[in-house]
Amino acid sequence: MTPSDSVQYLRGVGEKRARQLAKLGIVTVGDLLRFYPRDYLDYSHPVPLAQAPYDAPCAVRATVYGRQPPLRISGGRTLYRVSAGDETASLLITFFNSPYAADKLQPEREYLFWGKVGGGLTRREMTSPDFLPADSRAPLAAIYPLTAGVTSAYLSKLAATALAALPAPDDPLDADLCARLQLPALREALQQIHFPASRAAADTARRRFAFEELFCLELGMKLLRSRSRRQSGARMTVCDPEPFYRTLPFAPTGAQRRAVAELCRDFAGVAPMNRLLQGDVGSGKTLVAAAGMAIAAQNGFQSALLAPTEILAQQHAVTLEKMLAPLGLRVALLTGSVKGRARRALLAAVAAGEADVVVGTHAVLGEEVAFARLGFAVVDEQHRFGVRQRGLLAGKADNPHLLVMSATPIPRTLSLLLFGELDVSVLDELPPGRRPVRTMAVGTALRARMYGFLEQQIAAGRQVFVVCPLIEQSGETPSGSEEMQAVTEYRAQVAQKLLPGRRIGLLHGRMKAAEKQEVMRRFAAGELDVLCSTTVVEVGVDVPNASVMVIENAERYGLSALHQLRGRVGRGAAESFCILVSDHDTPPVRERLAFLCHTTDGFAVAQFDLEHRGPGDFFGQRQHGLPDLRVADLAADARLIETAAAEAAALLAADPALRAPRHAALAAEVERLFANAGGAVN
Ligand code: ADP
Ligand code: MG
Numbered sequence: 216m217t218p219s220d221s222v223q224y225l226r227g228v229g230e231k232r233a234r235q236l237a238k239l240g241i242v243t244v245g246d247l248l249r250f251y252p253r254d255y256l257d258y259s260h261p262v263p264l265a266q267a268p269y270d271a272p273c274a275v276r277a278t279v280y281g282r283q284p285p286l287r288i289s290g291g292r293t294l295y296r297v298s299a300g301d302e303t304a305s306l307l308i309t310f311f312n313s314p315y316a317a318d319k320l321q322p323e324r325e326y327l328f329w330g331k332v333g334g335g336l337t338r339r340e341m342t343s344p345d346f347l348p349a350d351s352r353a354p355l356a357a358i359y360p361l362t363a364g365v366t367s368a369y370l371s372k373l374a375a376t377a378l379a380a381l382p383a384p385d386d387p388l389d390a391d392l393c394a395r396l397q398l399p400a401l402r403e404a405l406q407q408i409h410f411p412a413s414r415a416a417a418d419t420a421r422r423r424f425a426f427e428e429l430f431c432l433e434l435g436m437k438l439l440r441s442r443s444r445r446q447s448g449a450r451m452t453v454c455d456p457e458p459f460y461r462t463l464p465f466a467p468t469g470a471q472r473r474a475v476a477e478l479c480r481d482f483a484g485v486a487p488m489n490r491l492l493q494g495d496v497g498s499g500k501t502l503v504a505a506a507g508m509a510i511a512a513q514n515g516f517q518s519a520l521l522a523p524t525e526i527l528a529q530q531h532a533v534t535l536e537k538m539l540a541p542l543g544l545r546v547a548l549l550t551g552s553v554k555g556r557a558r559r560a561l562l563a564a565v566a567a568g569e570a571d572v573v574v575g576t577h578a579v580l581g582e583e584v585a586f587a588r589l590g591f592a593v594v595d596e597q598h599r600f601g602v603r604q605r606g607l608l609a610g611k612a613d614n615p616h617l618l619v620m621s622a623t624p625i626p627r628t629l630s631l632l633l634f635g636e637l638d639v640s641v642l643d644e645l646p647p648g649r650r651p652v653r654t655m656a657v658g659t660a661l662r663a664r665m666y667g668f669l670e671q672q673i674a675a676g677r678q679v680f681v682v683c684p685l686i687e688q689s690g691e692t693p694s695g696s697e698e699m700q701a702v703t704e705y706r707a708q709v710a711q712k713l714l715p716g717r718r719i720g721l722l723h724g725r726m727k728a729a730e731k732q733e734v735m736r737r738f739a740a741g742e743l744d745v746l747c748s749t750t751v752v753e754v755g756v757d758v759p760n761a762s763v764m765v766i767e768n769a770e771r772y773g774l775s776a777l778h779q780l781r782g783r784v785g786r787g788a789a790e791s792f793c794i795l796v797s798d799h800d801t802p803p804v805r806e807r808l809a810f811l812c813h814t815t816d817g818f819a820v821a822q823f824d825l826e827h828r829g830p831g832d833f834f835g836q837r838q839h840g841l842p843d844l845r846v847a848d849l850a851a852d853a854r855l856i857e858t859a860a861a862e863a864a865a866l867l868a869a870d871p872a873l874r875a876p877r878h879a880a881l882a883a884e885v886e887r888l889f890a891n892a893g894g895a896v897n
Pocket of ligand 2: 500501
């Protein structure tokens with residue numbers, strides 16, 4: 216028998232069972248063996264019956280004395296009862312409606328039972344407990360993730376049958392690697408994950424499968440990346456950022472210079488660049504992109520920048536124009552709201568190569584947009600650009616160089632996974648003279664005082680952002696109209712009452728692009744004192760005179776998102792403040808918000824999110840075809856991720872396409888992992 220044989224070859228699996236198993240994703244014997252338990256019932260520490268706790272399930276050891284006659288009760292139900300006991304107390308076990316379990320318990324034999332123990336002190340009771348013979352050599356019983364009709368006991372039995380039928384499955388991890396990393400070999404690990412001899416053995420087996428999963432994931436990503444290394448049509452020979460630097464009103468930071476040098480190296484190479492630029496809010500990513508554009512222009516290439524919203528596209532266009540016009544570069548803004556004749560003229564200029572830099576939203580990806588010589592594309596990735604869109608952009612020219620700017624710092628280990636197909640540049644240095652934003656968390660009881668403070672700030676000529684509450688929804692993302700309602704009501708009910716006479720603007724996703732731009736323009740020009748908005752709209756917008764960011768219902772957001780919002784202030788000379796408003800006075804919420812109050816490092820914030828909220832926040836930002844990880848825990852297995860990345864790199868250095876015969880099982884496993892995700896590696 217081989218792992219790819221159908222489970223139907225196993226004893227105990229008929230057509231009906233096979234259908235049920237298929238619902239769990241178990242089609243082959245290999246699938247079955249890799250359907251891992253999610254937990255175990257631990258029978259290894261049974262307690263005397265008299266000492267069994269009343270409120271929590273536990274394991275007890277008891278000898279079965281005999282069965283009692285079935286008892287019919289109301290509702291047509293039947294109780295099957297078994298009497299048992301140990302030295303400390305007797306035990307009455309009841310099963311509802313099912314004679315099978317009771318039938319399995321043999322008189323005079325000893326069993327381990329798992330469940331809640333009730334009843335009196337000398338005669339205790341259990342209802343439908345799980346059980347094992349007391350001499351069982353696997354004192355931990357697997358609990359599998361299940362669907363109707365399949366029980367953990369059934370799956371355990373099948374796993375045992377399969378293990379017996381497959382005495383030596385091919386191990387994707389070779390023996391040296393396992394020995395070096397102190398991981399059990401496949402056969403042993405399968406045995407111990409399904410039938411662990413102890414908790415520790417189960418954990419070790421789990422660690423091996425977590426490593427294998429991460430290792431295969433890393434290998435797959437790296438293989439994908441090496442395959443995308445086609446020749447770039449935008450090979451550049453000149454690379455001198457100095458003329459660009461000289462036009463700036465400030466000196467670039469060391470980190471910015473380093474990142475630009477990394478771009479230059481990639482630009483000169485044969486393969487197109489695929490690079491991620493990571494940096495905290497305010498670290499100056501735009502400058503790096505602009506330098507790249509200046510260099511592309513030196514070499515006669517056009518550049519494009521894609522922003523997630525119109526407002527951001529517009530702001531980027533203004534910023535880039537300021538930075539690049541002194542070098543004689545022409546920057547064009549292309550969004551959905553550029554229409555008619557203006558649009559046709561713009562498209563003609565792009566096609567003729569007269570526009571050096573095109574900034575836009577996804578409109579830039581539209582079919583009618585043709586570049587004369589696109590050489591460098593920048594994606595300001597804020598949650599919305601996936602691999603697919605990036606592919607579209609790359610298709611606009613002959614493999615242009617690609618820079619993805621990540622708005623959210625991502626813990627290093629995660630970026631290895633999420634952006635495994637990209638090289639990474641990090642801006643780990645803020646421009647000089649930044650004052651950290653003073654952050655505080657307040658309950659709504661302090662709202663009146665907070666508004667007193669806002670009043671002072673406004674009187675001193677500053678401006679205020681308020682990110683508004685979302686309406687309570689049962690776990691769903693509120694729709695645009697709900698957000699609009701929330702913001703509108705907030706302005707009427709709260710802001711206008713507490714800040715009488717102040718000019719309060721409104722920004723939400725339901726407004727037309729032109730309306731949004733007008734509001735942003737007025738806020739940026741100081742014609743509004745307060746801007747009430749939803750989170751969606753204003754992220755990334757730069758208004759140096761704004762000195763306060765108020766975030767209502769702060770408990771709703773991940774710390775990374777809050778940190779991102781906080782980055783909207785503190786861009787000018789004045790001392791800036793971020794006020795996190797929350798009514799949720801629970802310890803976890805308080806702890807999270809307090810962490811943000813004391814931390815300004817975006818990477819530390821991201822790490823905290825990862826540990827406390829899991830990786831969901833980060834994954835949400837990419838609509839990629841990343842495989843599902845079954846075993847690895849991205850927060851807890853950080854060290855394992857680093858090991859897997861290093862081992863994968865070493866292995867591919869020796870066998871770049873994973874073609875060596877001794878890597879066949881590994882290549883198959885990588886293929887399987889990615890095939891399940893819908894994106895084959897080969
Ligand atoms: P982010 O990385 O968040 O996108 P930006 O590119 O928007 O950051 O830069 C934030 C602010 O810092 C901008 O106002 C920009 O002009 C300014 N800035 C960028 N680099 C420097 C520098 N080296 N020295 C001083 N100010 C800088
Ligand atoms: Mg930015």
